[in-house]
Amino acid sequence: MKSRVLVVDDDTALAEMIGLVLKTEGFDPVFCADGDAAIGVFRSTSPDLVLLDLMLPGKDGTEVCRQIRAESGVPVIMLTAKSDTLDVVQGLESGADDYISKPFKPKELVARIRARLRRTDEPAPERLTIGDLEIDVTGHRVTRGGTAISLTPLEFDLLVALARKPWQVFSREVLLEKVWGYRHAADTRLVNVHVQRLRSKIEHDPEIPEIVLTVRGVGYKAGATAT
Amino acid sequence: MTGAPRPVPRSVRRSLRRAVRRVQWALRRVVRAWRTSMQLRVTSTAIGFGLLAVMVLSTYLSGAIRDGLFEQRITQVLTESARSTSQAQTTFNTTTATTTTGVQQLVNDLVRLLQGGGSSGREIFLWRTDPDSASSVLNSSTAPQLSGLVTDDLRAQTAQGEEQRWQSVSIPDSSGTGTIPGVLVGSKVDVPVAGSYELYFLYSLEAEQETLSFMQRVLAIAGAALVIFLACSTWVVTRQVVRPVQRAAQVAERLADGHLDERLLAKGEDEIATLARSFNEMAESLQDQIQRLDDLSTLQRRFVSDVSHELRTPLTTVRMASELIYESRDELDPVLKRSAELLQAQLDRFEDLLADLLEISRFDAGAAVLDAEALDLRDVVNAAIDHATPLASRKDVWVAAYFDERPVTADIDRRRVERVVRNLLVNAIEYAESGPVEVRVSSNLTAVAVHVRDYGVGMPKDQVSHVFDRFWRADPARARTSGGTGLGLAISLEDALLHGGWLEAWARPGLGAAFRLTLPRRAGIVLTSSPIELEAGQAPEDRESDPETHTRRSDEAGPASLPDIAHLPGHDDHEPDGDEGAGPGAVGPVHELGGPR
Numbered sequence: 001m002k003s004r005v006l007v008v009d010d011d012t013a014l015a016e017m018i019g020l021v022l023k024t025e026g027f028d029p030v031f032c033a034d035g036d037a038a039i040g041v042f043r044s045t046s047p048d049l050v051l052l053d054l055m056l057p058g059k060d061g062t063e064v065c066r067q068i069r070a071e072s073g074v075p076v077i078m079l080t081a082k083s084d085t086l087d088v089v090q091g092l093e094s095g096a097d098d099y100i101s102k103p104f105k106p107k108e109l110v111a112r113i114r115a116r117l118r119r120t121d122e123p124a125p126e127r128l129t130i131g132d133l134e135i136d137v138t139g140h141r142v143t144r145g146g147t148a149i150s151l152t153p154l155e156f157d158l159l160v161a162l163a164r165k166p167w168q169v170f171s172r173e174v175l176l177e178k179v180w181g182y183r184h185a186a187d188t189r190l191v192n193v194h195v196q197r198l199r200s201k202i203e204h205d206p207e208i209p210e211i212v213l214t215v216r217g218v219g220y221k222a223g224a225t226a227t
Numbered sequence: 228m229t230g231a232p233r234p235v236p237r238s239v240r241r242s243l244r245r246a247v248r249r250v251q252w253a254l255r256r257v258v259r260a261w262r263t264s265m266q267l268r269v270t271s272t273a274i275g276f277g278l279l280a281v282m283v284l285s286t287y288l289s290g291a292i293r294d295g296l297f298e299q300r301i302t303q304v305l306t307e308s309a310r311s312t313s314q315a316q317t318t319f320n321t322t323t324a325t326t327t328t329g330v331q332q333l334v335n336d337l338v339r340l341l342q343g344g345g346s347s348g349r350e351i352f353l354w355r356t357d358p359d360s361a362s363s364v365l366n367s368s369t370a371p372q373l374s375g376l377v378t379d380d381l382r383a384q385t386a387q388g389e390e391q392r393w394q395s396v397s398i399p400d401s402s403g404t405g406t407i408p409g410v411l412v413g414s415k416v417d418v419p420v421a422g423s424y425e426l427y428f429l430y431s432l433e434a435e436q437e438t439l440s441f442m443q444r445v446l447a448i449a450g451a452a453l454v455i456f457l458a459c460s461t462w463v464v465t466r467q468v469v470r471p472v473q474r475a476a477q478v479a480e481r482l483a484d485g486h487l488d489e490r491l492l493a494k495g496e497d498e499i500a501t502l503a504r505s506f507n508e509m510a511e512s513l514q515d516q517i518q519r520l521d522d523l524s525t526l527q528r529r530f531v532s533d534v535s536h537e538l539r540t541p542l543t544t545v546r547m548a549s550e551l552i553y554e555s556r557d558e559l560d561p562v563l564k565r566s567a568e569l570l571q572a573q574l575d576r577f578e579d580l581l582a583d584l585l586e587i588s589r590f591d592a593g594a595a596v597l598d599a600e601a602l603d604l605r606d607v608v609n610a611a612i613d614h615a616t617p618l619a620s621r622k623d624v625w626v627a628a629y630f631d632e633r634p635v636t637a638d639i640d641r642r643r644v645e646r647v648v649r650n651l652l653v654n655a656i657e658y659a660e661s662g663p664v665e666v667r668v669s670s671n672l673t674a675v676a677v678h679v680r681d682y683g684v685g686m687p688k689d690q691v692s693h694v695f696d697r698f699w700r701a702d703p704a705r706a707r708t709s710g711g712t713g714l715g716l717a718i719s720l721e722d723a724l725l726h727g728g729w730l731e732a733w734a735r736p737g738l739g740a741a742f743r744l745t746l747p748r749r750a751g752i753v754l755t756s757s758p759i760e761l762e763a764g765q766a767p768e769d770r771e772s773d774p775e776t777h778t779r780r781s782d783e784a785g786p787a788s789l790p791d792i793a794h795l796p797g798h799d800d801h802e803p804d805g806d807e808g809a810g811p812g813a814v815g816p817v818h819e820l821g822g823p824r
Contacts, residue, residue, distance in 0.1 A: 011540050011541075011544070013541070013544045014540055014541075014543055014544045014547075017543075017544045017547045017548060018547070020547075020551070021547055021551070024551075081536045081537075081539040081540055102539040102540060102542070102543040103539055103542040103543040103545075103546045103578055103581075104543060104546070105546060105547070105550055106547045106550045106551065107550070216601075217600055217601045217602075
C-alpha cells in the first residue's frame with residue numbers, strides 16, 4: 001500500500017515538483033496551499049506523513065503543526081527557507097519530528113520521509129523499564145503506575161533507544177542516526193529540542209530530569225531504573 | 228653609648244620607607260590633581276598672587292604706621308623733655324639751697340617731680356658729668372636698675388652739646404623675658420654747688436608698640452580674609468566655567484560610547500550656553516547621520532537576508548528538477564547529457580554561494596550564535612582533514628599533521644571550527660603547487676591553536692591584509708578548481724571572532740602562506756598569545772634552496788623525522804619514532820595523507 005504524504009506549501013511549482021518526486025518514489029501525494037485549510041485537508045485525507053512549509057498564507061506552519069499534533073502523532077517534517085536557530089527551534093517545539101531546509105535534494109527529502117515512515121514496520125515483542133516508566137514497545141505504550149503517557153512516535157523511539165541500553169551514553173550524533181535514521185551533519189538541535197519535549201511529558205520535574213539525563217559534553221543517557 | 232653608629236633597626240627602616248612612600252604617593256596625587264584640574268590650578272594661582280599682594284601691602288602699611296607712630300612720639304617726647312629740662316634748670320637756678328645736703332634734697336625732689344610730670348610714665352636719671360668731681364651730691368634716678376641703658380656714647384654726646392640728644396633703646400620688661408621699645412633723651416643741666424650734670428629721660432614706647440601690634444594683627448586678619456575671599460571667589464568663578472566644560476566632556480564621552488540621546492543643558496544667553504547649543508546641534512546631526520547609516524545598513528542586511536531566503540524556494544524547485552534530469556542523463560543525447568551535468572554542478576556552486584551569503588548576512592545582522600561545547604580540537608581538525616583528503620590526493624599534495632599528544636580541549640563550536648579548518652586546508656591545498664601542507668595543533672594554558680602552512684606560490688605582503696576581504700581573490704588570473712565562493716575566509720574570520728579568537732595570515736611570494744587560528748579555551752579569556760608561531764615550520768630558505776631534499780626526506784624517513792617538531796610548544800614529551808599504528812584520526816604524532824610520493 002502506498003504511503004500518503006500531505007504536502008502543505010503555497011509555492012505551487014515546488015509543491016508540484018515535490019509531487020513528481022514523491023510519485024516516482026512510490027508515494028501518494030496530496031496537496032494543500034493554504035495554512036487555514038491545512039487541518040481540514042489533513043482530516044479528510046488522513047495522510048501517513050505531513051510535509052509542512054513554515055511560511056504559509058493564513059496560519060503559519062508552526063500553528064498548523066500544533067493543530068495536527070493536538071489530534072495526531074503523524075510524523076511531520078518541516079520545510080524551511082530559514083535555517084536560523086530560532087525558526088527551526090520554534091518549528092520543532094510546535095511538534096515537528098524533523099525539518100529539512102531549502103534548498104534540498106530529492107534524495108535527501110525521500111530519505112527523510114522513509115526514515116519517518118520506517119519505524120511502523122519493525123514489530124518485535126519487547127517490554128522495557130526506565131526510571132518508574134513501563135514501556136510496551138510492541139503496543140507502543142508508555143505507562144507510569146498504570147497511567148498511559150501520550151508520546152508521539154518520534155518521542156517514543158527516542159525513549160526506547162535510550163531505554164534499550166541504559167548503561168550507554170548516547171551522543172547526539174548517534175541518537176540522530178538511531179532515532180531519525182540518518183547521519184545529519186550539523187543539526188544536533190533536533191535532539192536537544194526533542195529531548196526537552198520528551199522530558200516535559202515524562203519527567204516529574206523537567207528542570208531536574210531523572211529519566212533522560214544529560215551527560216555534559218557527551219550527550220544523553222537513561223536514568224537509573226527504579227528498583 | 229658607644230660612639231660607633233648603631234645599625235638602624237629594621238622596623239624603623241621599614242616605617243621610614245613607608246613614610247617616604249606615603250609622601251611620594253601624596254606628591255604624585257598633588258601633581259596629578261594639578262595637571263588634571265584647571266579649577267585647582269586657577270584657584271591656587273589666585274591664592275598665590277593674593278598672598279603676595281597682601282604681604283607686600285601689609286609690609287608697606289605696617290612700616291608706614293610704625294614710622295608715623297614713632298615720629299609722632301619722638302616729637303612729643305622731645306618737646307616734653309625740653310620743657311622738663313628747662314623747668315629743672317630754672318628750679319636749679321632759682322634755688323636757695325647752698326649746702327650739699329640741701330642740693331641733694333633738691334635733686335631727689337626734682338627727680339621725683341619730673342617723673343610724674345610727663346604725658347606718661349617716664350624714668351629720670353640725673354648723673355654727674357664728671358665722675359672725678361669732688362662733689363658729694365650723689366647721682367639720682369627713679370629706676371637705678373635700668374641705668375645700664377644709658378650708653379657711654381650718648382653720655383659723651385650729651386656732655387658735649389647744649390641740645391638734646393636722643394637714642395632708641397630696648398627696655399627689659401617687668402617679667403624680664405622680653406623687651407619693650409623706649410627712647411632715651413639726654414640734656415645738660417647745671418646744678419648749683421655740685422656742677423655740671425646730665426639729665427636723662429627714659430620714655431617707654433609700650434603704648435605705641437601695642438598700637439602697632441594691634442594694627443598689624445588687624446592687617447593680618449584682613450589680609451587672610453582677603454585671600455580666603457579671593458580663593459573662594461576664584462573657585463566659584465572657575466567652577467562656573469569649568470563645570471559646563473566638564474559636563475560637555477562627560478556628554479561627549481557618553482556620545483562616543485554610543486549613547487546618542489545624551490544632550491547638554493543650554494540655559495541663558497552667555498558663551499557657555501552658546502557652546503552647549505552648538506554642542507547639542509553637533510550631537511543632533513551626528514545622531515541623525517548615524518541613525519540614517521544604521522537604518523540603511525539594517526535595510527541592506529535585511530535585503531541580503533530576504534533575497535537569499537526568497538531565492539531558496541525557486542532554487543529548491545530548480546534543484547529537484549535538475550536532479551531528476553541528471554538522474555536520467557544516460558537516456559539523453561550527449562549535448563543534453565553534458566548540459567544536465569553542467570546544470571547540476573553549477574547548481575551546487577550556486578547553493579554554496581547562497582549558503583555563504585546567508586551565513587555572512589547572519590554575522591552582519593549579529594544573529595550568529597555560538598554553540599560551544601568542550602571538544603578536543605584534534606578531533607575537529609581530523610574531521611576537517613578527512614574532508615580535504617580527496618582534494619589533496621587529486622592535487623597531489625602531501626598533508627602532514629603534527630598534533631600535541633595531550634588533549635587539546637576547548638569550548639568550541641564544532642561546526643564553525645571545522646568549517647574554518649576545512650577552509651584553510653582547502654585553500655592551502657589549492658595553492659600548495661604540489662608542495663606539502665602542514666597542519667599543527669597545540670595549546671597553552673589559555674588558548675588552543677591550529678596552524679596551516681603551505682609552501683606554494685604565496686603572495687606579496689601587501690595582499691595578505693586583503694585575504695579576509697569578501698570576494699577577494701589572491702590572483703584574478705589564477706583559476707580555482709574547487710570553485711570557492713570568495714566568502715570562505717571572510718566567514719572563517721567571523722567564526723574566529725565569534726569565539727573571541729584570532730585568525731591571522733602570513734604569506735610571502737614563492738615561500739607559501741600560513742594561517743593560524745587561535746581560540747581561547749573558555750569564553751571570556753582574552754587572548755594575549757598563541758601556542759604556535761605564525762610562521763611555524765621549517766625555515767623557508769631550506770625549502771626554497773633545496774626542495775628536492777625535503778621531498779626525499781619526507782618520503783624516506785617519514786614526517787616523524789622532521790626536525791621542527793621538537794621546537795613546537797607542547798612537544799617536550801614527544802617521541803620522535805612516531806606511532807606506526809596511528810592512522811588518520813588517531814592521536815599519533817603524525818597523521819599523513821595525500822599524494823603518491
